[in-house]
Amino acid sequence: MSLTSMLEAASHGGTIEVEDGWTQGRAIFGGLTGALLLSAMKGRVADVAASTGKPAAMPPLRSITVSFVGPATPGTVEIEAEVLRVGSNVTQTQATMRQSGEVVAVALAAFGKHRESKLTVEPTHPFPELPEPSSVEAFPYIEKLTPEFYQFAELRQVGGEMPFSGSSSSGISGWTGLRERPQFLTEEHVVLLADAWPPAPLQMVEGFAPGSSLTWTLELIAEIGAETVPGSADLAYQATTDSARDGYAHTHAMLWLQSGELAAISRQSITIFA
Template sequence: MSPALSGLVDGFDADVPFAVPDSWTQGRTAFGGLTAALSVQAALNTASADLPPLRAAQFAFVAPVIDSVELTANEMRRGRSATSVAVTARSRDQVAAHATLVFASPRPSGVVHDTLVPPAAADPTQCPPFAGDLSTTPAFVDNFDMRRAGGGMPLAGDEPRLLAWVRHRDASGVHPAVALVALADSLPPAAMTSFVEWAPVGTMTWTVHLCTDVLPQPDEWLLLESAATHTGDGYSHQSMTIWNAAGQPIVTGSQTVAVFA
């Protein structure tokens, strides 16, 4: 049986190499969302217990994470409201990923605005499973319950936009920020909906901004939307937004993806 995220995080120790289960891979490398989530967990484990909420994160995926990964977290600076932590992931004696995480407490401010409007979507129980060609579906997908709520389908020559309800199959006991980061990367790059046949893709950079300190519980349904805003010369940029079931924005983000089609 595939080890759930709850089991992976429960046994995670940043001081020893982490063996990546086959069920959490995409091709020959670890699922990027898992590497990112473990980076957040490494920061939580290493930094002092009074870290404020995760506010933003930047991830650079520079080499494949194959078989195992070692993560090292270093607190770069602790200010009055914000703490920055750097996490380096190494696999096969080379840097595989680097993360810069910003944990920040809320501060009084007279500036408040929200222009994010959730897309129309049926209830997740009324949406069909987000199924695809099993021969090209990454192994990690089995760890999520995905329901298609609109947009295109990978390899269908559709518009470069994806819309789906997603929840963890089992992330009980996982820190909400860790579970959220893992889930936020669960959809394929939006550019893949414009493909007419399978071709490799790979995330190069990923930036996320958390819109709220009240994070969803790890078992909640979340609505994920991603759209390719510009694709050319073998690279695609996509914007990403996540809403909860009440239509409140939880995460905004962007990715740069290498496209080999």
């Protein structure tokens, strides 16, 4: 089942079959988990709109927060989504992913329609200085060495070092895109790609040590709608480690469209067993 097919299945809720090859360590890649939960929530909003007329149109995604409760493995998962509230401007939703009867992930999402406003603040983080994506070699997929989902996500690292290299650096930058390019990027694709990079502080660890996302919030700045961003586009990425202590690290990252427009802000709490 392709990524498109999995997202389509998730939009209907219920049982979804997660294909092999989408793991990161022992668990399903968190970006895919977030994308499936988002698709389920959008599908539920569409169902409510069809029966009530509200919202009149699907508002753009403004924020999604995912809590990774436990590791989910490839195979059958159950996703249940509900609409918490449809307001005049903002629609709030929730989705839960279960496997073998156990909760493995929970997400909240806020969708807000575009409104005219006198308030405008330009992004304070400038577009990073990166060479053209085509000039940077993508990480290869190497069986049993790189994460399995590298078969589907293409990462081109420019700044920072490799995970577990004992580096003094705690930041990462580069480009990311899908290996099989869709016609257009969707909000689900942006969610998936935003989590494709390894946690920035892992490069500071010398020798392998397990680590995983605990909570993750992605705030969309650009409106990624139908036919607005071509699927051939890569997203520029730059992550910073804000703090690390007591076995937990905290990072924030920015993602930009190739035009230089800020697309999203990502914030993560990460468990690191080192």
